[in-house]
Amino acid sequence: MNRPLWVALAWAALLALVAAVAPAFFDPVNVRDLIVRASPLLIVASGMTIVILARQIDISVGSQFAICGVVAGLLAREGVPMPLVAVGTMLAGAGLGAINGVLVARLGLPAIVVTLATLVAWREGLRFATEGVWVQDLPGTFQWFGLGQDIGRWLIGLGAGAVWAIVALVLGWTPAGRAVYATGSDAEVARLLGVRPTWVIGGSFVVMGALTGLAALLSAVQFIDVQANAGIGLELSVIAAVIVGGTAVSGGRGSLTGTLAGVALLATVGPALTFLGAPVAWERALQGAIILIAVSAEGFSRVRGVKERHA
Amino acid sequence: MPDAAMPASAPAAPTVSSHGQRRLATPERVLLALLVGELIWFSLAGTNFLTLDNGLEILRASTEVGLLALALTPVILTGGIDLSCGALLGLSAVVFGAIWRDAGQSITVAAAAAIGVGLVGGAINAWMVAGFGRPALIVTLGTASLFRGLAEGLTGGAVNYSGFPAAFLHLGQGRVLGLPTQAWVLIVAVALIAVLVHAATIGRGLRAIGYAPEGARFAGIPVGRRLALVYLLSGGAAGVAGLVYAARLGQARADAGTGFELSAITAVVLGGTSIFGGRGSVWGTILGLVALGVLTNGLRLADQPAELAGVLTGILLVVAIGVGARRGRT
Amino acid sequence: MTRRTIGMGLALGLGLLTLGAAGACRGGGSATPDGALTVAMMPKNKGNPYFVSCRQGAEEAAQQLGVKLLWDGPTETDPAKQNDVVEAWITRGVQAIAVSVENREAMSTVLRKARGKGIKVVTWDADADPDARDAFVNQATPAGIADVLLGHASRLAGPAGGEIGIITGSLTAANQNSWIAEMRKLLPTKYPNLTIVDIRPSDDDRKKAFDETQTLLRVHPKVKVVMAIASPAVPGAAEAVKQSGRKDVGVTGLGLPNASKPYLLDGVLDSAVLWNTKDLGYLTVQVATALAKGTPIAGTTQFPGGRLGQLEVRGDNIILGTPFTFTKANVGGFDF
Numbered sequence: 001m002n003r004p005l006w007v008a009l010a011w012a013a014l015l016a017l018v019a020a021v022a023p024a025f026f027d028p029v030n031v032r033d034l035i036v037r038a039s040p041l042l043i044v045a046s047g048m049t050i051v052i053l054a055r056q057i058d059i060s061v062g063s064q065f066a067i068c069g070v071v072a073g074l075l076a077r078e079g080v081p082m083p084l085v086a087v088g089t090m091l092a093g094a095g096l097g098a099i100n101g102v103l104v105a106r107l108g109l110p111a112i113v114v115t116l117a118t119l120v121a122w123r124e125g126l127r128f129a130t131e132g133v134w135v136q137d138l139p140g141t142f143q144w145f146g147l148g149q150d151i152g153r154w155l156i157g158l159g160a161g162a163v164w165a166i167v168a169l170v171l172g173w174t175p176a177g178r179a180v181y182a183t184g185s186d187a188e189v190a191r192l193l194g195v196r197p198t199w200v201i202g203g204s205f206v207v208m209g210a211l212t213g214l215a216a217l218l219s220a221v222q223f224i225d226v227q228a229n230a231g232i233g234l235e236l237s238v239i240a241a242v243i244v245g246g247t248a249v250s251g252g253r254g255s256l257t258g259t260l261a262g263v264a265l266l267a268t269v270g271p272a273l274t275f276l277g278a279p280v281a282w283e284r285a286l287q288g289a290i291i292l293i294a295v296s297a298e299g300f301s302r303v304r305g306v307k308e309r310h311a
Numbered sequence: 312m313p314d315a316a317m318p319a320s321a322p323a324a325p326t327v328s329s330h331g332q333r334r335l336a337t338p339e340r341v342l343l344a345l346l347v348g349e350l351i352w353f354s355l356a357g358t359n360f361l362t363l364d365n366g367l368e369i370l371r372a373s374t375e376v377g378l379l380a381l382a383l384t385p386v387i388l389t390g391g392i393d394l395s396c397g398a399l400l401g402l403s404a405v406v407f408g409a410i411w412r413d414a415g416q417s418i419t420v421a422a423a424a425a426i427g428v429g430l431v432g433g434a435i436n437a438w439m440v441a442g443f444g445r446p447a448l449i450v451t452l453g454t455a456s457l458f459r460g461l462a463e464g465l466t467g468g469a470v471n472y473s474g475f476p477a478a479f480l481h482l483g484q485g486r487v488l489g490l491p492t493q494a495w496v497l498i499v500a501v502a503l504i505a506v507l508v509h510a511a512t513i514g515r516g517l518r519a520i521g522y523a524p525e526g527a528r529f530a531g532i533p534v535g536r537r538l539a540l541v542y543l544l545s546g547g548a549a550g551v552a553g554l555v556y557a558a559r560l561g562q563a564r565a566d567a568g569t570g571f572e573l574s575a576i577t578a579v580v581l582g583g584t585s586i587f588g589g590r591g592s593v594w595g596t597i598l599g600l601v602a603l604g605v606l607t608n609g610l611r612l613a614d615q616p617a618e619l620a621g622v623l624t625g626i627l628l629v630v631a632i633g634v635g636a637r638r639g640r641t
Numbered sequence: 642m643t644r645r646t647i648g649m650g651l652a653l654g655l656g657l658l659t660l661g662a663a664g665a666c667r668g669g670g671s672a673t674p675d676g677a678l679t680v681a682m683m684p685k686n687k688g689n690p691y692f693v694s695c696r697q698g699a700e701e702a703a704q705q706l707g708v709k710l711l712w713d714g715p716t717e718t719d720p721a722k723q724n725d726v727v728e729a730w731i732t733r734g735v736q737a738i739a740v741s742v743e744n745r746e747a748m749s750t751v752l753r754k755a756r757g758k759g760i761k762v763v764t765w766d767a768d769a770d771p772d773a774r775d776a777f778v779n780q781a782t783p784a785g786i787a788d789v790l791l792g793h794a795s796r797l798a799g800p801a802g803g804e805i806g807i808i809t810g811s812l813t814a815a816n817q818n819s820w821i822a823e824m825r826k827l828l829p830t831k832y833p834n835l836t837i838v839d840i841r842p843s844d845d846d847r848k849k850a851f852d853e854t855q856t857l858l859r860v861h862p863k864v865k866v867v868m869a870i871a872s873p874a875v876p877g878a879a880e881a882v883k884q885s886g887r888k889d890v891g892v893t894g895l896g897l898p899n900a901s902k903p904y905l906l907d908g909v910l911d912s913a914v915l916w917n918t919k920d921l922g923y924l925t926v927q928v929a930t931a932l933a934k935g936t937p938i939a940g941t942t943q944f945p946g947g948r949l950g951q952l953e954v955r956g957d958n959i960i961l962g963t964p965f966t967f968t969k970a971n972v973g974g975f976d977f
Contacts, residue, residue: 127621128618132693136899271856468842471813566811
């Protein structure tokens with residue numbers, strides 16, 4: 001059974017349970033709020049899917065998210081019009097991603113260690129620079145892009161959907177996408193086939209950064225000011241969503257469909273548990289258990305094969 | 312059978328030479344140079360940096376992360392990782408407090424329970440990684456949430472166990488033969504892990520698993536058992552570290568050990584152990600640990616803000632692995 | 642030499658240069674005369690806007706009194722890090738240490754050690770064991786804070802009473818937990834028609850406070866009052882109530898005036914309880930300096946707090962004042 005299907009089933013089971021116990025969960029307003037809440041996560045997860053498909057990983061996205069949010073706020077405060085703020089924020093994210101990309105692709109350093117280093121350095125650097133002060137006194141056009149909360153929410157939800165669709169299209173139907181899969185499966189063979197792994201890998205980090213910047217912006221415009229330290233722990237939620245959704249850590253295998261399923265499941269678990277009345281102190285344990293179950297489920301069909309080979 | 316547990320970037324060819332393990336390999340030499348540089352700089356810029364007392368305090372503060380980092384070294388050697396050791400430290404500490412205070416048992420029984428919890432946690436990781444062959448990254452990500460969550464659930468987040476007897480606190484706050492008490496625990500751990508990684512046949516087996524898992528199996532190495540061992544050890548180390556933590560701070564709360572796994576991984580990688588597996592040493596880990604401890608301590612004594620330590624750690628890490636990768640190519 | 646070796650050498654050099662530059666920049670910071678007192682002050686966590694405002698007052702007092710202020714602490718709320726920082730200060734040698742204690746038990750041990758070495762110890766905002774410090778700068782007692790908060794909640798819920806939802810900091814936060822404990826004690830006796838229906842953590846993250854409040858309003862549709870008792874949580878909770886359009890839900894809590902101002906002004910947030918955090922920082926440095934200079938606190942009934950005038954001393958507690966409530970009417974007069 002393929003993973004996205006399994007995850008979707010698990011999600012359906014969870015929703016069925018909630019429907020039985022607390023149908024208020026399905027109130028259209030609540031569903032709308034959940035979609036808006038999950039949108040930045042979906043955008044970052046789409047970028048992470050590309051990175052992991054290329055057999056890399058990026059655990060610094062939380063720090064990128066925080067920096068890009070602050071950049072967005074600072075640009076807006078300087079009077080830059082919102083469309084340019086969006087461009088500026090994504091460029092900032094792309095720039096950060098480029099740093100990761102150069103270190104990993106050009107210098108050949110291991111992605112997990114590089115992004116561990118940038119995770120720490122960037123977050124601490126941001127704290128050092130902002131000293132914990134939020135970016136306030138933003139113009140009225142900042143929240144919801146000045147379009148009001150109804151249009152703003154549609155924008156965010158549709159934006160996330162569009163990003164997901166575009167990344168899915170590129171990955172599934174373009175040479176660039178095939179290059180990513182090829183690089184992730186076997187970089188050497190890919191090179192022989194004419195793919196340039198260095199560019200693919202570097203590019204995947206840059207795209208990751210740009211998408212993180214976009215997500216940070218869409219998250220920030222829901223408020224009237226910008227926190228100095230947003231996105232703590234984001235990388236773990238995103239990576240969990242992508243991998244639970246079936247994209248393999250070893251690269252070359254997975255899809256955006258899986259990521260969508262993974263995001264849907266993980267974004268729903270917290271609120272669902274709240275609706276089910278689970279004591280809040282146990283929520284993290286339950287989320288961990290769900291990740292473990294999702295990851296081990298596929299293993300059941302493979303265990304037999306493994307044991308036979310061990311004999 | 313382990314999946315390729317760690318994503319690889321450019322293929323680096325680790326050298327599996329026993330010779331390089333006994334004398335300091337190039338990444339460790341660079342680290343040693345950096346460490347010496349740190350020592351010189353901070354003795355000039357910091358106040359009272361180069362004193363015995365300060366050195367011992369650095370040792371005392373680094374023990375918990377040190378225990379985690381030492382146990383993490385064989386894990387990373389096999390090409391795996393354990394992101395759950397910090398959370399497991401917290402769970403062990405909380406269980407220790409609960410068994411002692413709420414169940415009214417003696418400190419010894421409570422301590423045994425704490426280490427037991429660590430081993431059980433390690434066993435869960437071992438079962439999923441070695442038994443099911445699931446990637447260590449996502450398994451330990453899940454167990455990290457699980458263990459931390461269990462600690463939060465058991466205490467409601469709010470409960471803080473404290474008031475431990477002075478004899479127990481001596482483990483974390485006292486001195487034995489001039490060294491902080493926990494330093495002796497660390498020394499024993501170093502000896503154990505050093506034997507495991509360097510002297511025993513098992514050590515070569517671990518490197519082989521990290522370098523080429525399929526080849527290792529065909530060579531007759533019981534991969535499943537070896538992997539189970541290293542994750543179990545990591546769990547046990549977390550349990551012991553939880554006790555040291557509770558003794559040093561005099562309290563045990565659900566958030567104990569938050570972020571320790573990242574510090575431990577940093578120390579291990581800084582020390583030249585390749586994150587892809589197959590190459591590394593305990594001495595490197597110790598050097599990495601000392602370098603990090605000295606950096607944080609020195610910056611504080613030089614009146615620098617804590618954030619700077621983070622930024623410099625990041626730079627240090629990139630420089631250190633940069634040298635390691637370079638060596639791998641030649 | 643290969644290009645890569647040069648590259649690595651450059652990176653190494655850059656790293657060391659940064660170290661040096663950082664040292665040069667910060668080391669020769671404020672121009673205090675040699676032999677000046679050093680007061681080392683630590684918040685629970687440097688990133689929280691609450692503590693950022695305390696620092697402003699502390700810097701003001703340090704400048705006024707001509708003492709060197711070391712401000713450092715964990716960047717995240719971290720029980721172990723606070724200990725390490727104090728240990729470093731003991732090694733470095735400072736005349737006074739002022740700590741907002743995240744962990745009473747853990748910190749008391751190391752603070753006693755500091756006192757043993759002749760360093761004067763002051764706690765502020767959150768206390769340690771009485772024998773671990775020379776004085777405690779107390780802005781308000783947990784019971785007092787709980788009472789004021791419940792008073793606002795009661796007023797908002799109306800004579801019929803109702804359900805309260807609390808958004809707290811993190812589940813392990815000691816201050817918040819003590820306020821909640823005091824509130825639970827007061828409920829049956831003083832506010833019998835109020836019930837606390839849920840307590841959600843925000844982990845001091847505004848977005849999380851927002852998300853949790855949104856969920857809270859859906860899971861407990863009869864909630865009358867949302868009480869956000871951590872300063873990043875107040876704007877998060879207020880924004881969530883505002884976006885939900887639920888005019889029947891009142892919002893109160895514990896927060897900074899600047900973050901609360903927009904919501905106070907448009908009526909979503911009814912009241913924000915706090916004290917003057919700048920004054921808290923200011924007073925702490927005043928007390929620490931006085932102690933370092935040898936002025937005793939215990940046994941006196943008044944403490945001269947610089948521009949704050951004479952402040953009440955109760956035993957070894959210096960009282961800043963009573964909790965203050967920011968409202969639409971008065972918030973304009975404050976800037977922190």
